[in-house]
Amino acid sequence: MTGYVLKCLVCDREFPDTYTLTCPYGCQGLIRTRYAAKQIILRDEPGVFKYSDWLPVTGSIPTMAGPVCYKSKSLAYNLGLSDLWIVFSGYWPEKGAFAVSGSFKEFEAFPTMQRIAGKTKRVILVSSAGNTGRAFAEVSAQTGQPVIIVVPESARDRIFTTTPADDVMLITISGDYTDAIILGNRICSLPGVFPEGGAKNVARRDGMGTVMLAGTLAMGTIPDWYLQAVGSGTGGIAAYEASLRLIADGRFGSKMPRLLLFQNEPFIPIARAWQEGRREIKDADMPNAINSISQVYSEVLTNREPPYGITGGVYDTLMATKGIMGSVSSKNAREAGNLFYSCEGIDPDPAAAVCVAGLIQTLRSGIINQDEKILLNITGGGYEMGEKELPRYVKRPDMLVTKMTPFEEIVTAVQKWMKTYA
Ligand SMILES: *Cc1c(COP(=O)(O)O)cnc(C)c1O
Numbered sequence: 321m322t323g324y325v326l327k328c329l330v331c332d333r334e335f336p337d338t339y340t341l342t343c344p345y346g347c348q349g350l351i352r353t354r355y356a357a358k359q360i361i362l363r364d365e366p367g368v369f370k371y372s373d374w375l376p377v378t379g380s381i382p383t384m385a386g387p388v389c390y391k392s393k394s395l396a397y398n399l400g401l402s403d404l405w406i407v408f409s410g411y412w413p414e415k416g417a418f419a420v421s422g423s424f425k426e427f428e429a430f431p432t433m434q435r436i437a438g439k440t441k442r443v444i445l446v447s448s449a450g451n452t453g454r455a456f457a458e459v460s461a462q463t464g465q466p467v468i469i470v471v472p473e474s475a476r477d478r479i480f481t482t483t484p485a486d487d488v489m490l491i492t493i494s495g496d497y498t499d500a501i502i503l504g505n506r507i508c509s510l511p512g513v514f515p516e517g518g519a520k521n522v523a524r525r526d527g528m529g530t531v532m533l534a535g536t537l538a539m540g541t542i543p544d545w546y547l548q549a550v551g552s553g554t555g556g557i558a559a560y561e562a563s564l565r566l567i568a569d570g571r572f573g574s575k576m577p578r579l580l581l582f583q584n585e586p587f588i589p590i591a592r593a594w595q596e597g598r599r600e601i602k603d604a605d606m607p608n609a610i611n612s613i614s615q616v617y618s619e620v621l622t623n624r625e626p627p628y629g630i631t632g633g634v635y636d637t638l639m640a641t642k643g644i645m646g647s648v649s650s651k652n653a654r655e656a657g658n659l660f661y662s663c664e665g666i667d668p669d670p671a672a673a674v675c676v677a678g679l680i681q682t683l684r685s686g687i688i689n690q691d692e693k694i695l696l697n698i699t700g701g702g703y704e705m706g707e708k709e710l711p712r713y714v715k716r717p718d719m720l721v722t723k724m725t726p727f728e729e730i731v732t733a734v735q736k737w738m739k740t741y742a
């Protein structure tokens with residue numbers, strides 16, 4: 321007996337967790353967890369598994385990685401805010417933040433890997449622009465669970481771990497994040513390989529949702545605003561779903577936080593579609609995609625196929641939270657990142673800098689009042705300290721491919737690797 325069931329957001333039917341990404345009755349929307357625990361009781365664990373009441377897991381993996389929330393003094397003062405809270409995901413020992421891979425992707429990777437541990441012989445595959453791949457590589461290195469990771473060649477130096485990642489097969493492809501996703505999908509058609517599923521994976525969403533949980537528990541109440549930089553928007557969906565649970569819990573207030581999500585110009589497909597009130601993202605929302613992706617400050621925000629229009633996805637989430645989609649320039653993001661660093665004393669991931677720039681921009685426009693309770697999701701950071709203090713094993717790619725590499729060659733290599741490791 322586990323403490324949760326899955327529920328389809330299209331047909332409303334509930335079913336036990338068979339590690340599926342979709343409704344067993346064939347619906348196209350997202351599925352969501354429903355937990356037996358209406359009120360969350362924190363477990364006696366140092367990291368993300370303290371929130372296991374609201375994670376689709378059956379045990380835990382020992383880790384200190386978890387979101388850390390504190391009330392900002394310096395940045396708040398600088399921006400004239402009285403109730404600004406920072407939830408930090410990354411490496412910052414002084415604050416108790418031990419996501420050694422540096423981003424909130426680690427809070428997705430741990431529950432995802434625990435959920436499947438011992439339950440399937442198949443191997444999970446992750447396509448990533450860098451942070452997700454590094455997070456899954458780290459969990460694999462710590463647990464010995466096999467993972468196949470596909471990243472664009474430009475991200476190859478970003479796959480490193482604190483202990484050797486011997487059970488990771490790393491494939492790099494010349495191209496961008498989308499090329500990695502396309503190749504990853506093809507490899508998932510092989511028997512024995514399955515996709516981690518991104519937003520469709522409830523363990524990923526509820527893992528990311530721990531950011532809202534950590535924030536609310538630190539603040540005592542649900543915030544008025546939740547701010548995050550998004551590429552897929554999965555973190556936004558997760559924050560909304562966590563808020564639904566927190567409201568149902570009854571102890572933290574009843575007002576749904578408004579989501580304020582940001583993309584990095586010039587690649588802003590979600591912002592474009594949302595501003596025009598459309599449920600679909602069109603090609604016209606990403607003109608000169610390859611070129612605009614090459615110009616952003618934060619590459620992790622360049623997802624060309626976000627879970628936007630799907631039932632339960634970003635569009636529905638923005639509707640349900642009276643959300644706002646903004647976009648910021650790379651120049652503003654860089655400056656905001658510097659401001660954050662000088663105020664708070666830790667280097668933010670470029671995506672987190674985008675979020676800080678978004679906060680500044682929104683304050684200027686008068687949408688946020690200065691005394692509102694703001695939860696600023698600093699989705700990654702602390703790389704400088706991590707580089708100094710943590711062991712670093714850069715994963716050597718097992719295979720370097722281009723778009724011209726015959727797929728059969730890749731198949732042979734993957735199958736050979738699976739025989740040895742999985
Ligand atoms: C992936 C990532 C994001 C964007 O997250 P989504 O919710 O999936 O769009 C933001 N910041 C960092 C540091 C990330 O790694």
Ligand SMILES: [Zn+2]
Binds near residue numbers: 347
């Ligand atoms: Zn269904």
